[in-house]
Structures are given as C-alpha cells and as structure tokens.
Amino acid sequence: MYLNCHTYYSLRFGTFSELELLQLAQTNHVTQLALTDINNTSAGLNFVRKAKQFNIRPILGIDFRNGVDCCFVGIAKNNEGYQELNAFLSWHLHKEEKLPAIAPHFDNAYIIYPFEKVLLNDQITFSEDEYIGISIADLRRLPFSKLVELKSKLVVLQPVTFRNKRDYNAHRLLRAIDNNTLLSKLPKTEEAHEDEKMFPVQNLAAAFSEYPFILENTEKLMNSCSIHFDFSEGREPQNQKTYLQSKEEDERLLEELCRKGLPYRYPEMNDTILNRLEKELGLIKKMGFVSYFLINWNIVSHAQKKGFFYVGRGSGANSIVAYLLRITDVDPIELDLYFERFINLYRVNPPDFDIDFSWRDREEMTQYIFDTFKNVVLLGTYVTFKHRGVVRELGKVFGLPKNEIDLLADGRYQPSRLDEVSNLVLKYGELIKGMPNYLSIHASGILISEKPAHYFSATHLPPKGFATVMFDMVIAEDVGLYKYDILGQRGLAKIKETMEILEASRPEEIAKFDIHDIKAFKNDPNINNMIKSAQCMGCFYVESPAMRMLLKKLQVDSYLGLVAASSIIRPGVAKSGMMREYILRHRNPGRAEEKAHPVMLDIMPETNGVMVYQEDVIKVANCFAGLDLGEADVLRRGMSGKFRSREEFQKVKDKFIGNCREKGYDDKLIFEIWGQIASFAGYAFAKGHSASYAVESYQSLFLRTYYPLEYMVAVLNNGGGFYRAESYIHEARMLGATIHAPCVNKSQPANCLYGTQLYLGLMYLKELESRVMDRILKERTANGPFTSLADFLDRVVISIEQVSILIRIDAFRFTQVNQHELLWQAHLFLSKGMLVEHPKLFPPRHQKFSIPKMHTTDLEMAFTQLELLGFCLCSPFELLKEPLKNDHGSKDLERYLGNHIDIYGYLVTVKNTSTHNGKRMHFATLLDQHGEVFDTVLFPPVAAKYHFRGRGVYRFYGKVVSEFGFLSIEVIKMLKQDYIQDPRYADMKTANKVFSNKK
Incomplete structure (x- = not known):
C-alpha cells in the first residue's frame, strides 16, 4: 500500500538506507512496496536484490520534484517502464531543466499526482494510467472535494520518509544544510511533513476504511507491477554481448588477432606458449568474455594509432591473450603468471583490465569510447558525509562561531566542557555521518552494456559532460555489469614528453632505441645498478622513500626483483609482518627452509614461501587448505572492499580452517596462515599487475639513466611525482643542469631545456x-x-x-x-x-x-624567489641566520654507523605514522648541505617532544643505524634553524653582511 517511499538517496532529504526501509516494511507487515526516491535511482537495484530476503515484493519508481515541490510520482509497471522513467528524469537532469507539472505519456508506467497538486491544477481528466494520490493527511479534505467522485482514480499515496522523531530532526538538519541556512530560519516549505511515516498495514487500512475503493485501486495497481533483475550466481553478464555481428564472428576475430600477435611477442614459439593460448581461448569463449577482450583491444588499438602511451594492468595482465592483443606488455610465460587468478570456470565476472593513459590523453580516450560504442556511461559513486564535514555543516546550521566549529571538527575539546549546542552538533553528526551527500564519478570505471543504461538507472551529467549512472561498482557487478577501467596517470605523460623533447632537440637519439623494448631494458646493467642504488628520483612507482628503502634492503637489481618489490611495498604484506620476513629470507637463503612450512615453500618457491601476490591467496587456499578454485576466489574477493556476501565469506573461512585441521595442521600454523591472508585486506597486487607497474618503471628508469635532464624536465612539466617541484629542480641541478629563473625571452609556460640550461616555466609564478x-x-x-x-x-x-x-x-x-x-x-x-x-x-x-x-643583492633575490616561486634557486643553507657548525652529510653515515652524528638537513618530505598502539612517529627524508639525500626516524618519545614545522633546515643529533644495509638516523634531538631576516623588510646592511660572511 506504500507507493512513495524515500531512502537517504533522496539526497539531503531522506534519512535511512534501502535496507532499513525493507526492515521497516517487514516490521509493519508490508508485503509489497515501491521505492520512489526523489530524482534519484541509486538504491533501486540493491532494493530489488535485497527485497526477497525480507519477503517483500519490490516495485520501482521515481518521485519527480522541482526542489521539494512534488510534481508527480512515476511507478514502473515493469522493467521497460523503469527504463522510460529513468530516461525522462535523465533528460531533465542533463539539460538542467525544470520538470513539468504534467507528466508525458509513458507506455509502461503509472503516474500518480498528489491530491494537493490536482486541486491546484484543477485537472479533472486523467488517462488510463494516471491516478490521484491520497495521503492520510488528505483524508480530512477528501469528502469536501469533487475529486471524491473519481473513485477509479484514487490510490493511497502515503509518503514514507521517517521512522521516528530522530529521523525527522535529522531530515530538518539535512534540509538546512541543503539550503545553507540556520536551522531556525529554515522555511517550513522546505521540510517534509512530520507524519510521512510508515504505519502497520492494518492501521493504514483502518484509516482508509471509509473508502475501500481507494485500497482496492492501490492493490490492483501494485499487483500489476513487476520488476526483475537477475542477481543469481549464474547470471549472464550484461556487458555488450558481441563486438561484431555474432558470437562466431567475434571468436574468429579473437583467434586471428592472437595468431597475428604471436610472431611479434614470441619470435621463437614452443608448445608451452601454444598450449597456454589454446587453454585461455577455450575458457574465454566458454565464459562469454570474447567481446570484453575485443573491446579492450579496440581501445588500445586506437591509442596506438594516436601515439598515446598506455599500460594495461590488473588481473588481465596474467593473460597471454591480453599480451598478444597488446592490451598488456607483461609476458605471462616469462613470469609464470597464475592462470587461475586471471580466469577460471568458477569466476562469473571477467578479468580486470585497468588501462592507464597519460593524464593528458585520458579524456580524449573516454570521448572515443563514448563515440565508438553504443550504450556507454561512466560508473557512479557516492560522496558521503564524513565526520569533519558533518561537524562543519551542522556547526553552521546551529549558528556556532567558526573557532568553536574548528575545535569540534579537529577533535580539540573536552566533552565535559561542551555546551548544549555543541553536543547537539556531535550527536546529530553521528546520525548523519555516512549518509550519501552527493553523486560523483567512479575514479575510472566505464560501463558498456548490451541494454541501454537507463534500463538500470537514471543518469546525471557531471562537469566533464559524460553521462554517469547513479549506482556504484558493487551494485554494477551484482547485476552483471562489469566495468572497463580507464585511468589517467602522470608517469606515462612523463615518458611521452621526454620522447617529444628528444624528438625536438636530439632527433638522432630517438632512432637509437625503442621505448617499448622492455626486454632490452631488463638486461641493461646501468638501469639495474640504478635500481640497486635506489637512485630513482622521478621514476614511476620507485621513487618514494619507502620504496627507496625497500630496494636497498632487498638489493633489487632485476626486473623480477622489482615486480616482487612492487607488491611487497603494499600495506597488506607489510601489515602481516611478512615484508620483514621476505627480506630476511631473500638475504639469507637458508632461512626459507628453516622457517617456511614445506607446503608453503612448495606452493611459492619464487617468493620463499611468503605470500606476496593476490594469486598466492588462491594457491594457498587451493593447495594448502584444499578449497576448490571457486572457494579460493571467494577468499580473494572477500579481502577486497567490493565483496558483498559476508555470509559466503564466513562459510569459506570456516571450511578453510576445517580442511586444514583435517589435514593435520596444528591450530597455531592454521591461524598464522589465516592471519597472513586476512592482513592482505585487498591491498596486495596480482603479480601481473605488479609486473605491469614494473614495465612502466623500467621505461622511466631507462630515460632517467640515459636522458636524465630531458626526463627531469618532463617530470616537472607533468606535476612532479612523490615530491615537490623544488626537489626535482634540485635533482636536475645535481644531474648537471644550470637552473634559470623564468625569462620573458627564453621561458615557456612549462619548463624548457636548451642543452644543459633549464629555464623554469612561467607557470611557477x-x-x-x-x-x-x-x-x-x-x-x-x-x-x-x-x-x-x-x-x-x-x-x-x-x-x-x-x-x-x-x-x-x-x-x-x-x-x-x-x-x-x-x-x-x-x-x-x-x-x-x-x-x-x-x-x-x-x-x-x-x-x-x-x-x-x-x-x-643575491639575498633579496632569494627571498623574492621564495615569495613568487615557492622556493629559492640558491641553496637554502645559504639563508641560515647562524653558520653551520659542521659539514657532515649523507657520505658520512657509514663512517658514523653505530655512533652519534650531528647533521643538518633541508626537509624534503615527512611521513607521519602510528605504532600498533597508536603512538605518533615520523619518517623524514632530507637533503644535506652537499645536496645528497639522507633519512631519519623519530620514534614516539622523540616525536612527542620534537615536531616538524614546515619546510626549512633542521639540525639533528642522533644515532646512525643500519637495517639490511639501509642507513638512517634515529633522532635524539632536533631543532629547526632560523633564516636570515628578509632583507626587503629589514636593515639591509646587517642582513647583507651576514649573507656575505656566510658565502
């Protein structure tokens, strides 16, 4: 009997989720109801998916409103009607046009006009599928209206927006946030009526007892509606089914493309390659994923024609078919990539292909996809209310002054000293926290479906101008829509721009190498030595202090070593303690036999019995615990945030433990292995994914090795990387460049290089x-x-x-x-x-x-550069008020190993982190006075006493320690050094005298 129910996807209006709506309906003995969110369909698919668990028959519709003013409610008779309603809403959202007072004709949907609207519009004639909605509040006026005579057109339209008084209060606060007004000044017209609640069915029937025909009309209407989406495990994918005209043509094309790709990828063929290809092709056809591969091939083929750089990664990088189609550059035979991580008979969804393009090319590639394929939309996501944001919004709604809002948002308060209003902000902040605030776009997901997108959802039009569905990737996968991930990153742009700089300045160099010849790069001793020494500033994925530290500890000097390091650095491996164990086993070959369980060592000999990659979870679950591949994949997916059925995950966990006990493993070992699996928590990479990253790393390392200045300019022109621009400018100087401030005759907006003369871009001003x-x-x-x-x-x-x-x-x-x-x-x-x-x-x-x-003076110029550029072009050590007391630098650390050192450093970056018991500590990377890098660590007792106060020069006193050959300083004392007073605002004679003495 409820045809107008709202969830919190009626943004800044509704107050509870679609699951809570179903729970509410079950409590009130409701057996069927319609979800009709306001100008939104985000909850629709999950509402249908979950309704069966609550013994409720779902109906879908939309509450069409201009602001809070309800024009009419659309109720879908069937899936086609839902598509009609979605298309109608989407048109108005895209055009940003007001909804009309009178609905158009829909072939497969009912329209219900609120009683009040009909009275105002004086609309007496209604088509067959149009009705008048009567709420409980309207019953008082119905007998005095001529509309009571239209017996066949009256239905129950009791809105459901709240469960209780608390929901109503939260609603008022959401409306105040939406209107950007004080709660006390919120107009009543912007609120829903307090009685928009769900009553037990018998109570509702009693309220309408004088008008049994209204109840009959409502039931008849609801019984005529039926909506269905397939959420079963064996559901068919809803992606575009064929690339060409038929399945057979698709299969022939895929085989032909693989045959063409074989000589390019494998000049020397063997049975291992051909058998792997045959096995993959058979499964891809059987699972119905042929068109998925061909669409990805089409996308990368277009990129190749345009000269765009790209990297294909994800679980699809485990595939030889993807390698032959040049979707990826990772050879699964060379790396022995686990086939079952890529695809297996138990896997419903296709493998992941994350295709990275340059951030400059991504939008053009997205436009190409929209222009080339038929039913294309971006995948949506929801931006939810977070604690700080909620507190700030509610603070404004309650009229708190800014300083009090800041204290509440930052958590800098004593609960006992808060006043009533501040307590209300925190109380209702908890209630609103986690609710969706507005619709946004998934970071990379594109859907290419067989049916029109509006079959599943309405779409909105974000600023980029690409239609975007109103549900997220989890819901999409539930209904069989699998995304194509098209991402933008700056690493590829750096490679491309370096090539462009060389083409313009030294075209003869371009002919000397093929940037896609990764095999040559892997065997280049100069590149591998650079990795081993961790001199990788500016290079994709290997430049951060943490990665630099790991490369040194692991003594990485090969492609395979870099592939492993790319996954070991991930939080899951580190959190489990297995990063340290991996390093120990890597450096001490006998340790693996001593510490690893024989089965684990047999499963993962390459990683010394340590789980490093996502597929290791499948291997361990399958070989160690005896789970089948489908159950093993449930474990892998269960570690990621996108997995839905926790009940299914729990069953597989129980079976994992049960099987291990049956095999005779003791509980200590079982739970140790399970702990390693659980700690991955979705962070570990598939090996193919890590290998794809390593390919891009090698390309950037090659350019960094042989064309360092050109590469560093490209890094700067594409937003830098892990560090600030200042650090890369310093690196260019260390590599032999002369750095010049911007010049109206030499500079471009971006940085430019003339031989070894680097002119900073006007963009820095x-x-x-x-x-x-x-x-x-x-x-x-x-x-x-x-x-x-x-x-x-x-x-x-x-x-x-x-x-x-x-x-x-x-x-x-x-x-x-x-x-x-x-x-x-x-x-x-x-x-x-x-x-x-x-x-x-x-x-x-x-x-x-x-x-x-x-x-x-030079000193004036340095401070002017600091003001206009954000950094100075002289050494920051030259600006110190007090002269340096020593000349210690990174070169002295080995000499001081085990002893204390007094050293100065210019702050490059700080990583703030916490120990397992929540105490604060810091890792800091600095430049010494000679321009070399060194690292420090401030353990909790020191971190509590000393704080980094922004960029500048610090003096440290601490102990030089070594962990697996990586030298750092455990800080005991630290003091930030003062700069000379800015001479532009000081006594010039004094300041310049200090400066000249220092020089």
Whole structure:
C-alpha cells in the first residue's frame, strides 16, 4: 500500500538506507512496496536484490520534484517502464531543466499526482494510467472535494520518509544544510511533513476504511507491477554481448588477432606458449568474455594509432591473450603468471583490465569510447558525509562561531566542557555521518552494456559532460555489469614528453632505441645498478622513500626483483609482518627452509614461501587448505572492499580452517596462515599487475639513466611525482643542469631545456595570469624576442601588477638593468590598472627619464624567489641566520654507523605514522648541505617532544643505524634553524653582511 517511499538517496532529504526501509516494511507487515526516491535511482537495484530476503515484493519508481515541490510520482509497471522513467528524469537532469507539472505519456508506467497538486491544477481528466494520490493527511479534505467522485482514480499515496522523531530532526538538519541556512530560519516549505511515516498495514487500512475503493485501486495497481533483475550466481553478464555481428564472428576475430600477435611477442614459439593460448581461448569463449577482450583491444588499438602511451594492468595482465592483443606488455610465460587468478570456470565476472593513459590523453580516450560504442556511461559513486564535514555543516546550521566549529571538527575539546549546542552538533553528526551527500564519478570505471543504461538507472551529467549512472561498482557487478577501467596517470605523460623533447632537440637519439623494448631494458646493467642504488628520483612507482628503502634492503637489481618489490611495498604484506620476513629470507637463503612450512615453500618457491601476490591467496587456499578454485576466489574477493556476501565469506573461512585441521595442521600454523591472508585486506597486487607497474618503471628508469635532464624536465612539466617541484629542480641541478629563473625571452609556460640550461616555466609564478603568459608567447612567436622593457611594454598588453611580477623574478635580466630601475621604468610607462587593449598603429615615442643607479643583492633575490616561486634557486643553507657548525652529510653515515652524528638537513618530505598502539612517529627524508639525500626516524618519545614545522633546515643529533644495509638516523634531538631576516623588510646592511660572511 506504500507507493512513495524515500531512502537517504533522496539526497539531503531522506534519512535511512534501502535496507532499513525493507526492515521497516517487514516490521509493519508490508508485503509489497515501491521505492520512489526523489530524482534519484541509486538504491533501486540493491532494493530489488535485497527485497526477497525480507519477503517483500519490490516495485520501482521515481518521485519527480522541482526542489521539494512534488510534481508527480512515476511507478514502473515493469522493467521497460523503469527504463522510460529513468530516461525522462535523465533528460531533465542533463539539460538542467525544470520538470513539468504534467507528466508525458509513458507506455509502461503509472503516474500518480498528489491530491494537493490536482486541486491546484484543477485537472479533472486523467488517462488510463494516471491516478490521484491520497495521503492520510488528505483524508480530512477528501469528502469536501469533487475529486471524491473519481473513485477509479484514487490510490493511497502515503509518503514514507521517517521512522521516528530522530529521523525527522535529522531530515530538518539535512534540509538546512541543503539550503545553507540556520536551522531556525529554515522555511517550513522546505521540510517534509512530520507524519510521512510508515504505519502497520492494518492501521493504514483502518484509516482508509471509509473508502475501500481507494485500497482496492492501490492493490490492483501494485499487483500489476513487476520488476526483475537477475542477481543469481549464474547470471549472464550484461556487458555488450558481441563486438561484431555474432558470437562466431567475434571468436574468429579473437583467434586471428592472437595468431597475428604471436610472431611479434614470441619470435621463437614452443608448445608451452601454444598450449597456454589454446587453454585461455577455450575458457574465454566458454565464459562469454570474447567481446570484453575485443573491446579492450579496440581501445588500445586506437591509442596506438594516436601515439598515446598506455599500460594495461590488473588481473588481465596474467593473460597471454591480453599480451598478444597488446592490451598488456607483461609476458605471462616469462613470469609464470597464475592462470587461475586471471580466469577460471568458477569466476562469473571477467578479468580486470585497468588501462592507464597519460593524464593528458585520458579524456580524449573516454570521448572515443563514448563515440565508438553504443550504450556507454561512466560508473557512479557516492560522496558521503564524513565526520569533519558533518561537524562543519551542522556547526553552521546551529549558528556556532567558526573557532568553536574548528575545535569540534579537529577533535580539540573536552566533552565535559561542551555546551548544549555543541553536543547537539556531535550527536546529530553521528546520525548523519555516512549518509550519501552527493553523486560523483567512479575514479575510472566505464560501463558498456548490451541494454541501454537507463534500463538500470537514471543518469546525471557531471562537469566533464559524460553521462554517469547513479549506482556504484558493487551494485554494477551484482547485476552483471562489469566495468572497463580507464585511468589517467602522470608517469606515462612523463615518458611521452621526454620522447617529444628528444624528438625536438636530439632527433638522432630517438632512432637509437625503442621505448617499448622492455626486454632490452631488463638486461641493461646501468638501469639495474640504478635500481640497486635506489637512485630513482622521478621514476614511476620507485621513487618514494619507502620504496627507496625497500630496494636497498632487498638489493633489487632485476626486473623480477622489482615486480616482487612492487607488491611487497603494499600495506597488506607489510601489515602481516611478512615484508620483514621476505627480506630476511631473500638475504639469507637458508632461512626459507628453516622457517617456511614445506607446503608453503612448495606452493611459492619464487617468493620463499611468503605470500606476496593476490594469486598466492588462491594457491594457498587451493593447495594448502584444499578449497576448490571457486572457494579460493571467494577468499580473494572477500579481502577486497567490493565483496558483498559476508555470509559466503564466513562459510569459506570456516571450511578453510576445517580442511586444514583435517589435514593435520596444528591450530597455531592454521591461524598464522589465516592471519597472513586476512592482513592482505585487498591491498596486495596480482603479480601481473605488479609486473605491469614494473614495465612502466623500467621505461622511466631507462630515460632517467640515459636522458636524465630531458626526463627531469618532463617530470616537472607533468606535476612532479612523490615530491615537490623544488626537489626535482634540485635533482636536475645535481644531474648537471644550470637552473634559470623564468625569462620573458627564453621561458615557456612549462619548463624548457636548451642543452644543459633549464629555464623554469612561467607557470611557477603563482600570481601571473594565464592570459598574460599566452600574450607573451604569442607576441614573441610572431615578432621575435623582446629587446628591452620598453619594447615588451609596447608589444604586450599587461598591467603594472603583472609586469611587476616578471621584473621582480628578474625575467628581464637580458637587459642588464637592475630590477629596481626596471620597476621605476614600468611605473612611469604604465598608469596603475590601465591597459590598452588594441595594437598601436605607430611606434610610440618614449619620454626619457633619469633614474638613479640602484642595485639588487643575491639575498633579496632569494627571498623574492621564495615569495613568487615557492622556493629559492640558491641553496637554502645559504639563508641560515647562524653558520653551520659542521659539514657532515649523507657520505658520512657509514663512517658514523653505530655512533652519534650531528647533521643538518633541508626537509624534503615527512611521513607521519602510528605504532600498533597508536603512538605518533615520523619518517623524514632530507637533503644535506652537499645536496645528497639522507633519512631519519623519530620514534614516539622523540616525536612527542620534537615536531616538524614546515619546510626549512633542521639540525639533528642522533644515532646512525643500519637495517639490511639501509642507513638512517634515529633522532635524539632536533631543532629547526632560523633564516636570515628578509632583507626587503629589514636593515639591509646587517642582513647583507651576514649573507656575505656566510658565502
């Protein structure tokens, strides 16, 4: 009898989930009900999936509203009706147009107009599928309305938005947040009525007892509705079924492409390769995944034609078919990649292909997919209310001052000292926390379905302009929609731009190598030595302090070693304690036989009996615990956040333990192995995934080894990496570049390289407008370099504020005129704020001014660079107020091993972390005064006493220690060093005297 039920996906309006709605209905003895969220269908599929567990027959619809004003409620008669309603809503959401007061005709959906709306619109004629909705509140007025005569058109429309008073209070707060207003000023018209509740069926029937025909009409309408989606384990995928016209054509094409790919990938063929290919092709056909592979092949083929760099990874990287189709660059034969992780008969969903493109190319690739295939949408996700955000929003709603909101949001308060209003903020914050706040886009997922997307959901149109469904990847997989992951990353852009720089400056070099010849890179001793020494600044996935530390500890000097390191670094392996154990076994070959269980060592000889990759879970579950491959895959999926059936996972866990006991393993061993599996928690990589990362790492390492300056410029021009731009500029200097501040004659918006001369891009001048950069480049390209400041001002439309930035950063140094003099000249030439927006017809006549001689010091320039660029181009050690007391650096650590050292370091990065008992500690990476890197650790007692206070130079006193050959300093004392006072605002004589003494 309930045709208008809302969940919290009626965003900033509803107050509970679709499961709680079903629970509420079951409690009230309701056997069928309609979910009709306001302009939203996020909960629809899961509502249908779960309804059977509550013995409820689900019906789907949409509450169409302009704001909170209900126009009408659409109820789908069947799946086709749901598609019609979704398409209608989507059109209005995409166009951002108001919904009409009168609904269009739907072939397979009912329309119910609220009683109040019918009275206002004076609509008397209704089509066969249109009804008037009567709520309990409307019953008081129904006898006095002529609508009572339309007996066949009246149905129950009792909205359900709340369960209790608390829900109603939460609703009012959500409405205040949505309206950005104080709760006390929230208009009543923006709220739902407090009686929008669900009553037991018998109570509802009693309320309408005087109008039995209304109940009969409602039941008849509901009984005529039927909605079905297949959520069974054996469901067919809902992805596009065929790539060509038929399944047979698809299979022939896939076989043909594999045959073509064999000579390219395997010049020397053997039975191992052919048998693996035959086995894979058989299973891919049997599982119905042929079109999935061909669509991915189409995508990467287009990328190849466009010259776009890409990396195919995910579990699909375990596939020889994917390797032959060039979806991936990982050879599963070479790496002995576990076939069953890629695909097995128990696996319903296709393998994952995560295809990374350059962040510059991703949008074009997405547009290509939308243009090429028929039913394409982006996958949605929900941004939920988090604690800090909720507290800030509710703080504003309750009228708290900003300082009190900050204290509450940051948790800096004593509960006993909070007033009533602050307690309400925290109380209702807990209630709202976790509710969806607004719809967003999945980071990478694209759906290409056989049926139109609106068969499953309405779509909205985020800023990028691609239609996006209203459900997430978990719901998508539940219904058989499997995503194509198209991601953007900066590592590929760095490789591509390095190639472009070489093409422009040294084209003869491009002919010397093939950037896709990974086999040659793997065997290059120079590259492998770089990995072993962990000199990988700027290189994809191997540059972070943690990875640098691991590479040193593992003594990695090969591709296979890097593949393992890429997965070992993940939190799951580290958390289980197996990272340390892996290092110990790697460095001490006899330890594996001593410590590892023989079965574990037999299953994973390559990793010394330690679980490192996702497929190791399947191997251990299958071989160690005797689970079949389907059950083993349940364990693997159960470790990830996207797994749904915890009951199924628990059953498999119980069977794992039971089987191990039957095999005679003692409980200590069983639970130790289970603990290792559980600790992976979805973080471990598939081996093929790690191998794909390692391929990209080797490409970037090759360029870093042989074309270091070009590569470092590309790194800087693509947003850097793990570190700040300043660190990569320093690295370029250490690699032989001379660094120049931006120059109006030499610089581009991005960084550019002339031989070994690196000119910083105008983009680093944070306050310089992009339109000014465009004008400078356009004029310089058209009419040649600028000869003087006057020439520049004549040719470029610019304000005094903008030209001052360029003068202060010394962008006119080619004039050999002091910047103070240039500033005077600019002020005399330009009146403040005045711009001439048209070209000058005749060369201007310039008045000659007499300006006194001025000078600028290096110290002034350093502080100006700090202000305008965010970093200075001299050594930060030159800016210290007090001279250095020693010249210790990274080179001295080995000499001081086991002893204490006094050392200065410029902060590069800090990792704040916690011990297992929650105590704070820090790992910090710094540059010494000679430009070399060293690492420090502040254990909890020291971290509690000393704090990093932003970038700058710190003096450390601590003990030099070694762990597996990696040297670091356990800090005992630390003090941040003061800089000289900025001479631009200080006594110039004093400041410059200190500076010159230091130099």
